[in-house]
Amino acid sequence: MRKQILFLFSFLLGLSLFAQQSEEVLLTIDGNPVYADEFSRVFSKNLSLIENEEDRDVNEYLDLFINYKLKVLEAEDLKLDTLASFNKEYNLYKKQLARKYINQSEVSEQLLQEAYVRLQNEVNASHILFNLRADASPKDTLEVYKKAISVREKILKSKETFASLAKQYSEDPSAKINGGNLGWFGVFSMVYPFETGAYQTEIGAVSMPVRTKFGYHLIKVNDKRINEGEVTVAHIMIEETKDPEADKAKAEKLYKELQEGANFADLAKQYSDDKNTAIHGGKLSSFKKGKLNSEKFENVAFNLNEIAGFSKPIKTKYGWHIIQLLAKDTVGSFDEEKFTLERNIKKDSRAQLIASEVLENIKKLYQLKEDDPNLSYFNKNIKVNVSTNTLESSSLTDIPQKNLITLGEEGETYKDFAEYITANQKKASSLKTTPQALAVLYEEFKNDFLKEYHSNHLENIDEDYAHVIEEYRNGLLLFDLMEKKIWNAAKKDTTALQQYYNKHKNEFVTPASFKGIIASSSSKKMMKKLKRELKKESFEKVKENFKDIIFNSNTFELNDPSLPKKLKIKKGISGPYQHNGTFVVIKINAIEKPKIIPFENAQGQVISAYQKQLEESWLASLRAKHNVKVNQSSLAKLKKKFE
Template sequence: MKKISLLLFCLFAVGLITAQQSQDVLLTIDGKPVYAKEFKRVFSKNLSIIEEDEKQDVDEYLDLFIDYKLKVIEAEDLKLDTLPTFTGEYNIYKKQLARKFINQSEVSSQLLEEAYDRLQQEVNASHILFNLAADASPEDTLKVYEQALKVRNEILASDKDFSSFAKKYSEDPSARQNGGDLGWFGVFNMVYPFESGAYETEVGEISMPVRSKFGYHLVKVNDKRKNEGEVTVAHIMIESGKDDEAAKEQIEKLYTQLQEGAQFEDLAKQYSDDKNTAVNGGKLNTFKRGRLNSEKFEDAAFSLSGEGEISKPIQSKYGWHIIKLLKKDAVGTFEQEKFILERNIKKDSRAQLIASEVLAKIKSTYNLKEDDSDLSYFKKNIEKNITAEPWEDRELTSIPQKDLISIKQEGKTYADFAKYVASRQKQSTKFKNTNDALEAWYEDFKDGFYREYHREHLEEVDQEYAHVIEEYKNGLLLFDLMEKKVWNAAKEDSIALQNYYQKHQSDFVSSPKIEGVIASASNKSLLKKARKALKKNELEEVKENFEEVIFNSGEFGINDSSLPENFKVKEGVSKIYQNNGTYVVVKVNEVEKAETLTFEESKGQVISAYQNELEDRWIASLRAKHKVDVNKATLAKLKKEFE
C-alpha cells in the first residue's frame, strides 16, 4: 500500500469533544472506544485534498487510522507531551489559535463587507467641530450635542454657505481658512464614526451631530465619486516662474521630442525641474486621488488608461507637466482586497466594536458568581482617596481569603483585586472619588477574568477549535515520535544502512541518460531541413547552415524537461516533436543504460527505504502490543455512506 506523508497522518488528529456515548463506536483499542464520527470527519477531509487517482477505500483508510491512533498512544505512553520542547511550541500555537477563534464575530464580517462597499466610493465633505472630551460627563455631552443641533437647524433655515457657519462656529482651527472643507477621502482616512456619518449622508445633505473622540461634528457631504484606485506615474515638470510663456514653449518642445521617439526617462533626468524625481526618470510614488494637492495633475494622471501612455502638456499651480502612466490599479475583488481591509480594521477604532461583541458573547456563555458585587469590603476598608494620593494593597487588613469572582471552580480572590486596584491606581485617573474608581476598575477586572477563563476553556465550548488544536498537538507528537523511532534511528545506524544496501542493491540504480543533441525551432519546415542535415553532416556544419535553430548538446537524463514527453530513447535522429511551445528533434549518439549506484551515491535513497522498513516493523510491533477490535456493523454503515 502506498505510504501517505506525515502531514496526511496529522489530519487524523481529532478531539473526542461531544457527548460520545450517543455516537457509534467504530473500534476499540485496549477496550477504549474510538467513534465513527471521528473517522468520518478525517476521512472526508482527506478525500478533499488527495488526487482522484490516489484515493483509497474505507478499509485502507481504516488501517491508516488505526496506525495513527496507535502512534499517538505510544507518544503519550513515552510522555513526549511533557517535554519542554513540545509544551513550549504547543502553548505558543494554542494562544495564537485561540486569539484567532475568539476574535471571530458577526460584527467583524459585517465590518469587512461594509469597508469593501465603502472602498468603491470616495466622499468630498466639509464639517463643523464642537469639541468634547472623550470622557466627558453625560451633562456636558448633552450640552454640546444640543449646541450642535442648534447650529444645524440654523444652517438649514439659512441661505448662506456651509463654509460661513464653519468659520463662525467650528472649533477646528483650520476652519478659519478652509471653511471646514476636508476635500476628498475614502474608507479608513477618517475616524470611523466620522467616516460613517459621511458615507451615510446623501450628497448636499447635512448629517445629524456625529460623535467621535474629538467631539461632535456636523458633516456636509459635497459630492461622491467612484474610487478609481491608484496610479503610478512619471512626469517632466517645467516651473512657470515669472515667464509662463517660456515654460510652456519648453514643455511643448519636450513633448515634440517624445512624439519623435525620445526616451521619457532621459528627458526627465535632463530637463525636469522636479529634482527629487528627475534622478529616477520622473517617477512619483504611487498615489490615490486627493493625495497630491493638485486636482488638475490628478485628473490628467487618472485619465491615462494604457501603461506607457503619455499625456499632452498640462498646467498645474506648480508649473507645466507631461505625465507618463507606469501602472494603474483599480479596486480589486472582495477576495483580493480582503487581507488589507482586515489589517486596517484591526488598526482602526472598528476593532473596539469587534472586541465589545466578542466580550458580550463570552459573558453570555458563562455564569459568573460574585461574592461582593457592591465591593462593600473595599469601600469600607480603603480609607484614602485613591484618585488623589498613593495607596498600596498591603494597607488592607483582614482581607477575606476567598474568591471575589469565580466561574465553576476557578476564580480571582479579594487579594487579586486589591493588587489590581493598586496597579490601576498608579496610572492617571479621571475619577472623582474612590468609589467611582473601584466600580469602574471592578468591571475591567471582571472583563479580564472572563477573557482569561474563556481562552483557557475554549476547547470545551468551541468544537472546531478543539479539533484544530488537537490536530496540531498530535501532529507535534507524531513528529517527535517518528524522529525518535524511525528517522534518527535510520540515519544514525550506519551498519544497518550498509546491510540494507547490500540486500537491496538492485533497487538503487541510476536513471538512463542519452548523449546527443537537441535541436529546437519555432518554424517546423526549417526544423525538417535541419533534421535531414543532422542525419548526414557533423553538428558544427549543421549549426553554420541553420543559424535560426537552437542546438543543445551534451548528456540528458530521460526525464530532462528539454526532452519531449513520450520520447522514444534509441540511437539516431528522432522524429519531430512538439515540446514547451516549440518543435524539437533529438539526435541520440549514445544511450547510457542504468547502472547500480554505489552506497555513497544512493545513500539518501537507502536512508528513505530503510526508514520505511523500520516504520513497517515498528507498526507491526504496535499492532501486536495493543488489542484492536473493529465494529463491523458500524464499518458497514460508513462504507455505505461513502459509496
C-alpha cells in the same frame, strides 16, 4: 520544521468531543470501542483533498486510521504527554488559540452587509479635526463638542469655503496644506466612526461632530462614486522632448507594431522611457481611481475591458503612453467578497464592537458570585484618591482572606483586587473620586477574570476549538513519538544505514540524462533551417547566425518538462517537434546512463528509505501488540456512504 510536520498528521486527527457518539462501533482496540462517527468525520474532512475518485478508498483510510490510533496509544503508554517539554508547548498553543477564538468571534451579518454596501461606493471628503483624548473627562469632551458645533454653524452660515475654514480651525496639521481634503477613500480606509459619518452624509453636506479616537470631526462630503475596483496595467511611455511631433510619431509607430502582433512587454523593455517599469515589461502596481497623478491615464486604463488589450497613444503631462490591461479586479458578489470582508472587519476598529459582543456572550454563559459587589471594604479602607494618588496594596489592613469573586472552583481574592488597583490606576486617572475609579477598575477586573476562565474552559464550550486543540495535542504526541522511535533512530545508526545502502544500492541511482542543446522558436520554417545548419556548422557559429532563436545548452534529465514526449533518446539532431506552443529542435551530444550514487551523496535518500522500513516494521509490531477487531457490518455501511 516541527510545526510543518505536525500538520502532516492533522488529516487523521480531530476526535469528536461533543457530539453524542453513535452506538455504531467501527472497531475495537483491546476491547475498547472506536465509533463509526469518529472515522466518518475524519474521512469526510479529507474528501475535498482527494481529486481522483479511485483514491477515495475507505479500506486504505481505515488502515491509516488504525495506525494513527495505535500510535497515539503507544505515545500515551510511554507517558510522552507527561513530559515538561510537551506540556509547555501544548499549553502555550492552547492559550494562544483560545485568545484567537475569544477575540475573533463570527462577524455579525449586519456588519458584513453594511461593509459590502459601502464596498460598492467611494467617497471624496474633507474634514476639520478638533483634538480630544480618548479618555478625556466629560467636561473636556463637552467643551470640544461645543467648539465643533460652533464651527459647523459658522460653516453653514459663512460664505467662506470649507477649505479656508479647515485651515483656520482644524488641528490636523495637514489641513494647512490641503484644506482638510482627504481625497477619495472606501470602506476600511478610515476608522470606523469616521467612515460611517462620511458614508451617511449627503454630497455637499457637513456632518454633525463625529467622535473617533482622535477627537471630533466635521466631515464635508464633496462627492461619491461607484467603486470600479482596481486595475493592473503596463504602459510604454515616450517622454516629452523638445520635438513634440517626433514624440507623437514614435508613439504611433509603436502602436502600429502592437497592432501587427508585436509583444507589448518586449517593446516596453526596449523603448519605454519609464525605466522603473520598462525592466518589468512596463508593468505598474495595481491601483484604484484617484491614486495616480493623472486622471486621464486612469480613465483610459479603467475603460480597457479586454485582458491584454491596449489603448491608442494618449498624451498626458508626462508624455505619450500606450496602456495595456493586465488584470481588472471589480467588486464581486456578496458571497465572493464575504471572506475578505470578514478578515478586514476583524482587523478594523469594528473589532472593538465584536470584542464587546463576545464579552457580553461570555457574561451570559457563567454565573459569577460576588462577595462584595458594592466594594464596601475598599471604599471604607482606601484613604487616598485612587484617580490621582498612588495606592500601595500593602497599606490596606485587615483585608478579608477570601474570594471577592468566584466561579466554580476558581476565583480572585480581595488581595488580588488590591494589587490590580495598584497596577492599573492609570486607567482611572480621568475620574474624579475613589468610588468612581474603583467601580471602573472592578468592572475590568471581573471582565479579565471571566475572559481568563472562559479561555481555560473553552474546550467545554466551543466544539470547533475542542477539535482543533485535540488535533494539536495528538499531533505533538505523534511528532515526539516518531522522533523517538523512527527519525532519530535512523539518523544516528550509521552502521545500519550503511548496511541498508549496501543491500539496496541499485535503488540509489542518478536519473538517465543527456548532454545537448534545445533550440526553440515560434517559426517552424526557421527551425527547419536551423536543423540543416546544425548538421553542417558548429554550434557557436549557428548560434551567432540565428539570434532570434532561444538556445539552451545543458545536461537534461529525461523527465525534463522542456523535452517533447515524442523525443527518441539517441545521439544526433532531431525535430522540429511542436511543444509548449513552440517548435523545438534538439541536438543530443552524449547520453548519460543511470549511475549508482555513492553513499556519501545518497545519505539523505538512504535515511528516508530506511526510516520508511523502520516505520513499517514498528507498525507491524504495534499491530501484533494490540488486538484490533473491525466490525465488518459497520464498515460496509461506511463504504456505501462514501463510495
